[in-house]
Amino acid sequence: MTESAPARVFADRTEACRVLAAEVAELVRSINDAGRPAVLGLATGRTPLPFYAELIRLHRAGDLSFANVISFNLDEYLGLPDGHVESYRAFMQRELFDHVDILPENVHIPDGSVNDISAHCAAYEKAIRDAGGIDFQLLGIGRTGHIGFNEPGSARDSRTRQVHLDPITREDAAPAFGGLEHVPTHAISMGCGTILEARKIALLAWGDAKAAIVKEALTGAITDQVSASFLQEHPDATFYLDAEAGSEL
Ligand code: PGA
Numbered sequence: 001m002t003e004s005a006p007a008r009v010f011a012d013r014t015e016a017c018r019v020l021a022a023e024v025a026e027l028v029r030s031i032n033d034a035g036r037p038a039v040l041g042l043a044t045g046r047t048p049l050p051f052y053a054e055l056i057r058l059h060r061a062g063d064l065s066f067a068n069v070i071s072f073n074l075d076e077y078l079g080l081p082d083g084h085v086e087s088y089r090a091f092m093q094r095e096l097f098d099h100v101d102i103l104p105e106n107v108h109i110p111d112g113s114v115n116d117i118s119a120h121c122a123a124y125e126k127a128i129r130d131a132g133g134i135d136f137q138l139l140g141i142g143r144t145g146h147i148g149f150n151e152p153g154s155a156r157d158s159r160t161r162q163v164h165l166d167p168i169t170r171e172d173a174a175p176a177f178g179g180l181e182h183v184p185t186h187a188i189s190m191g192c193g194t195i196l197e198a199r200k201i202a203l204l205a206w207g208d209a210k211a212a213i214v215k216e217a218l219t220g221a222i223t224d225q226v227s228a229s230f231l232q233e234h235p236d237a238t239f240y241l242d243a244e245a246g247s248e249l
Contacts, residue, residue: 004218005203005231007239009246013050013206016240020202021054025064027136027200032068037106039070039128041137041195042096043148044088047204048138052096059100066102070131072124074139074148075189076110078117078162086176087112110160110188121160121188128194137198141205144168145213145226149189152225158191192227201237203228205245214241215248 010016024040031038042048058064076088083090089109097107108127114120128134139147144166150158151166164186165173174180195201205214217228218239231237241249 005234005237005239007214007218007241007246007249009241009243009249011243013204013242016204016206016242017051017054020204020240021051021058021064024055024136025058028064028066028069031135032065036132037068037070039072039131039133039135041134041190041198042071042073042092043138043140044073044075044091045140047140047206049095051138051204055096056099064100066100069102070106071102071108072128072131072134072190073109074195075163075187076112077184078112078186078188079184080112082113086173110190112184112188117162117188121162124160124188124190125194134198135200137195137201139195139201139203139228139231141203141210141213141217141228142166142169143172143209143213145217145228147192147195147203147228147231149187150192150195150227152227154192154227155224156196156230157193159194160188160190163187163189192224192230196230196234199236201231201234203231203237203239204241205239206242208244208247210245211248214239214245218249 028038073088080087110124111120144151149163170180170183173183177183217226220229222229222232
């Protein structure tokens with residue numbers, strides 16, 4: 001029998017992020033103390049913003065250094081002009097990397113402007129392997145149940161590849177892009193198989209709009225129609241929720 005992934009429900013997102021950031025800082029320190037770089041898988045979107053704010057606060061307080069951290073982001077839009085404000089590269093610089101001591105050469109984000117996408121995806125997988133695999137993976141969840149941009153139909157063993165964005169995902173992104181017609185149709189995303197190989201995983205979700213999909217991911221069938229449901233089978237995946245996102249559990 002499969003045990004469902006654990007869910008930790010907090011009063012609010014600030015408290016959830018304070019707890020998780022302290023745990024991640026401790027993980028980074030213990031891996032660094034063991035003499036190797038910590039490998040973090042990072043996410044974009046509205047959800048991780050308070051988590052990144054807390055990591056920056058810990059860094060400024062002298063409690064967390066990224067000098068010995070290697071990062072891999074989950075995904076990137078295809079076809080945006082270089083430096084576009086909604087690109088995930090720009091997001092990560094603005095919300096985290098510009099404020100901490102991570103070395104630019106240790107940052108990895110899929111490049112949405114490459115010509116040979118499949119070669120780029122294979123190289124991304126190799127870079128993760130060469131770094132020793134991901135120690136900690138941060139995730140959000142889309143209304144489609146996606147993790148990364150693994151939309152319904154993404155196989156359990158899928159790897160980093162070009163993906164087609166679900167209409168619901170594009171609709172959710174439309175306000176930020178100033179209209180649906182400006183939202184990219186495709187992206188590069190780590191696969192479900194790539195994500196599930198991370199040694200430790202935290203999925204964050206806030207607000208009423210995520211309550212139903214959180215419940216389905218945690219307690220529903222394990223299916224490629226809800227890629228977050230694969231986390232039920234991961235040995236160390238935890239959902240960090242605010243009261244609203246956890247309200248249907
Ligand atoms: P959001 O997106 O954080 O902007 O809600 C989450 C996701 O699509 O994974």
